[in-house]
Amino acid sequence: MTDAVARVARAARLLVALDFDGVLSPLVTDPMAARATPEAKRAVAALMDAPGVTVAFVSGRALGDLRVIAEHDDASRVWLAGSHGAEHWRPGAGQLRADDDTDPADADEIRESAEAAAAAFEGAWIEAKRYGFALHTRTSPDGIEPRAQAAIDELMRTAAPAWRRRDGKHVLEFAWRHEGKDVAVAELRRVTQADAVVFAGDDVTDEDALRSLEEGDLGIRVGPGETAASLRVADPGELAAVLTRLASLRAS
Known part of the structure; x- marks a missing residue:
């Protein structure tokens, strides 16, 4: 060092x-x-x-x-x-x-769909971000995180396949900026x-x-x-x- x-x-x-x-x-x-x-x-x-x-x-x-x-x-x-x-x-x-700082027309609708999907999983919640959103699962019980992330992944495959996906520590983020x-x-x-x-x-x-x-x-x-x-x-x-x-x- x-x-x-x-x-x-x-x-x-x-x-x-x-x-x-x-x-x-x-x-x-x-x-x-x-x-x-x-x-x-x-x-x-x-x-x-x-x-x-x-x-x-x-x-x-x-x-x-x-x-x-x-x-x-x-x-x-x-x-x-x-x-x-x-x-x-x-x-x-x-x-x-x-x-080119213009939001996609359906960005708010996609975030709302993600919030609805995350609400089904204990401790999971959606953080609205400037260019997308993040799913947080730090406070979810064991076994919840992979299920919540799978639900959001399935949503985004249909709703916004071109958005960039990023993994983090108990965070899954999607953004239309790459x-x-x-x-x-x-x-x-x-x-x-x-x-x-x-x-x-x-x-x-x-x-x-x-x-x-x-x-x-x-x-x-x-x-x-x-x-x-x-x-x-x-x-x-x-x-x-x-x-x-x-x-x-x-x-x-």
Whole structure:
């Protein structure tokens, strides 16, 4: 770990791109109750103060929800990519609008059908998202999750086969926008002119970004699971320690 962090710390311009849930914040039952740990907040603040470093949060959350849980305001220096990279916020520019940001005519009807389907399964519920919806089953009893996901899968095969399907930790998400976190990181790299990228994530959707990293970058997986990352940490606390070390090396 020491060698990998020291190597990437030497980049002239460094982009540190971080998922939020499970990475800076522990996973929680109520999605809107997520907040970065005090250690993670201090690490992010130290990185933002380090020379030549840009910090970005890259999340599957809708941009508005990401700003709430990240306690992000218009004066923040943290860049944001929400909805897996379909939405962006930049310091000094605010939210960027996509030219093709029009909802499908049947999007609300599809969400309502998903809500009706999920209601049949204890603990399952639908979160409306900017470009689709997510089925949550974290509080469902054993055996319910696969049945609830199968019901939503069957609905979407008929109602919206072109929507992108994403698996997560007790989450199944569908969206009509197809951007992934690999695209988000590539765009952030381009705009910030970063010479190297650190990306940290904890879930299946983060693997798109981890697989896209280039020689000289550093990918970090938080927690268990198959990964393309070269470094693994156990939890947000261990990640905060790595980020703090990176900030210290940049400042020295």
